[in-house]
Amino acid sequence: MLHITDLQSTVADKPILKGLSLSINAGEIHAIMGPNGAGKSTLAYTLGGRPNYDVTGGSVDFDGQDLFDLAPHERAAAGLFLGFQYPVEIPGVSNLQFLREALNSQRKSRGEEPLSGGAFIKLAKEKAGLLGMDMEMLKRPVNVGFSGGEKKRAEMVQMGILDPKLAILDETDSGLDIDALRIVGAGINTIMRAPDKAVLLITHYQRLLDYVKPDFVHVLAGGRIVKSGGPELALELEREGYAEIVA
Amino acid sequence: MTAVALPTRRSEEWRYSDVESVASIWPVAAPDVIVVGAGEDVARTLLQDAADGAVIVRDFAVTIGAGGTFRAHLLNIGGQLGRVTFDVTLGRGAHFDLNAAIIGGGTQTLEVVTVVTHAEPEATSQQTVRSILADHATGSYLGRIAVARDAQKTDAAQSVKAMLLDRTATANAKPELEIFADDVKCAHGATVGELDSQALFYCASRGLDPKSARTLLLQAFIAGLFDDMADEAERERFEAAALAKLAALNMAEKLA
Ligand SMILES: Nc1ncnc2c1ncn2[C@@H]1O[C@H](COP(=O)(O)OP(=O)(O)OP(=O)(O)O)[C@@H](O)[C@H]1O
Ligand SMILES: [Mg+2]
Numbered sequence: 001m002l003h004i005t006d007l008q009s010t011v012a013d014k015p016i017l018k019g020l021s022l023s024i025n026a027g028e029i030h031a032i033m034g035p036n037g038a039g040k041s042t043l044a045y046t047l048g049g050r051p052n053y054d055v056t057g058g059s060v061d062f063d064g065q066d067l068f069d070l071a072p073h074e075r076a077a078a079g080l081f082l083g084f085q086y087p088v089e090i091p092g093v094s095n096l097q098f099l100r101e102a103l104n105s106q107r108k109s110r111g112e113e114p115l116s117g118g119a120f121i122k123l124a125k126e127k128a129g130l131l132g133m134d135m136e137m138l139k140r141p142v143n144v145g146f147s148g149g150e151k152k153r154a155e156m157v158q159m160g161i162l163d164p165k166l167a168i169l170d171e172t173d174s175g176l177d178i179d180a181l182r183i184v185g186a187g188i189n190t191i192m193r194a195p196d197k198a199v200l201l202i203t204h205y206q207r208l209l210d211y212v213k214p215d216f217v218h219v220l221a222g223g224r225i226v227k228s229g230g231p232e233l234a235l236e237l238e239r240e241g242y243a244e245i246v247a
Numbered sequence: 248m249t250a251v252a253l254p255t256r257r258s259e260e261w262r263y264s265d266v267e268s269v270a271s272i273w274p275v276a277a278p279d280v281i282v283v284g285a286g287e288d289v290a291r292t293l294l295q296d297a298a299d300g301a302v303i304v305r306d307f308a309v310t311i312g313a314g315g316t317f318r319a320h321l322l323n324i325g326g327q328l329g330r331v332t333f334d335v336t337l338g339r340g341a342h343f344d345l346n347a348a349i350i351g352g353g354t355q356t357l358e359v360v361t362v363v364t365h366a367e368p369e370a371t372s373q374q375t376v377r378s379i380l381a382d383h384a385t386g387s388y389l390g391r392i393a394v395a396r397d398a399q400k401t402d403a404a405q406s407v408k409a410m411l412l413d414r415t416a417t418a419n420a421k422p423e424l425e426i427f428a429d430d431v432k433c434a435h436g437a438t439v440g441e442l443d444s445q446a447l448f449y450c451a452s453r454g455l456d457p458k459s460a461r462t463l464l465l466q467a468f469i470a471g472l473f474d475d476m477a478d479e480a481e482r483e484r485f486e487a488a489a490l491a492k493l494a495a496l497n498m499a500e501k502l503a
Contacts, residue, residue, distance in 0.1 A: 048452050049451070050452075071457075072451035072452055073452075073454050075452075077454050084449070087449075088445050088448075089446075090446050090467060091467060092466070092470040093470075097463075098463070099453070101463060106454035109456070158453065162453065
């Protein structure tokens with residue numbers, strides 16, 4: 001589904017990713033861990049096409065297409081979803097309006113009919129329910145006044161509604177309380193665990209991985225994947241830290 | 248505001264105006280006089296969407312009696328020059344409320360000019376102005392607040408924000424206070440900004456194409472200005488006109 005080969009990218013002209021390779025197949029869940037500043041968010045943003053994150057080398061194939069041939073909104077329509085480490089606030093636009101326009105914009109670019117108001121509300125209710133989020137919250141402006149944990153939960157409601165093929169979730173677990181972590185973990189499984197989907201979880205802690213069990217765990221350091229393994233690698237990191245591996 | 252002599256930019260309230268255009272229609276009509284009686288509540292709406300090239304100057308002279316309220320909703324988007332002025336005098340405990348949006352493109356000059364005189368104690372005024380300017384458009388808000396010597400407990404607020412879609416567009420915001428009383432609250436804020444690139448990327452990451460994303464964020468910028476309009480059909484007319492104008496600006500704008 002996603003094949004990253006020798007990816008190099010800069011943030012505001014500073015080299016951050018320095019030859020990163022990673023393959024994710026349909027049906028798989030991968031986790032990336034790594035020290036602060038390693039380039040994990042940079043990987044997510046580079047794949048999402050954020051301005052100022054420039055690709056300087058390598059290639060990415062997403063579902064048979066050259067990812068970098070697509071504009072950011074086209075990547076979303078092609079099935080890529082980015083869960084933000086710091087979700088952005090948009091005053092004056094309700095979550096419902098935002099998501100309905102986003103979904104219909106995606107459907108349009110895939111040549112599908114727009115979803116009616118009624119059908120959209122039904123969908124939004126279902127996905128909000130999955131994440132234990134009150135519909136009233138979705139009437140409020142996007143992320144404005146949401147607590148840290150509520151923002152992360154709202155990101156997952158967005159993911160449920162947009163129904164992507166590949167979700168890259170950047171520290172979706174940070175800021176969640178114990179119960180919310182369980183709910184969000186279950187939500188990720190319900191929405192994304194399918195033979196034709198895949199997830200890349202960026203996280204610092206094992207606790208999310210207790211709920212969303214990864215098939216592979218990678219360590220990102222200095223802009224590269226420096227070690228890969230199975231779920232046991234996360235437990236080992238939790239015990240021993242990065243010193244051994246990164247040294 | 249009805250000087251007989253053709254105005255020049257030397258005079259403060261015409262400083263940012265398009266006086267060449269004004270010359271073509273000078274002298275302009277006398278102001279619309281609105282008298283709000285004591286305790287009355289009067290609302291006026293003005294959708295200034297004159298054809299391209301038109302020169303529009305609309306002046307209102309408003310007196311609000313004790314405890315009366317005058318609410319104005321203005322959408323100023325049409326013509327080569329669109330200038331709307333309010334000269335408002337407030338009696339004891341009276342209230343003046345202005346919610347105005349300016350949306351301009353091309354070489355339009357769009358202006359909202361207010362002189363609000365708190366002549367007696369305990370009057371309040373609230374002005375909210377939002378401008379969206381593209382291309383070579385100029386949008387200006389000149390708002391003078393005069394508080395008379397014995398007009399204690401005056402509360403006058405001005406909130407002015409402008410959004411520039413192109414570096415070539417110009418926003419002027421000039422709140423001005425003339426206060427002769429001492430127990431007075433005057434709050435004013437003025438900001439000029441651009442569309443938030445983070446918010447644009449967030450929209451794109453959810454699948455919104457750049458044009459829809461820009462329109463959504465611009466709509467949000469003026470959202471709420473017309474919410475309290477009493478007449479629902481009129482409110483919808485304002486919102487539709489604003490949206491159509493934003494779409495027209497978006498069409499004209501070159502994609503980055
Ligand atoms: N605008 C910028 N200008 C210069 N350097 C930047 C900019 N944005 C990010 N960086 C740098 O890029 C590096 C990688 O940052 P990134 O956010 O990808 O790290 P991360 O692995 O996600 O870390 P964390 O675990 O703390 O979230 C950091 O050293 C950071 O300081
Ligand atoms: Mg990060």
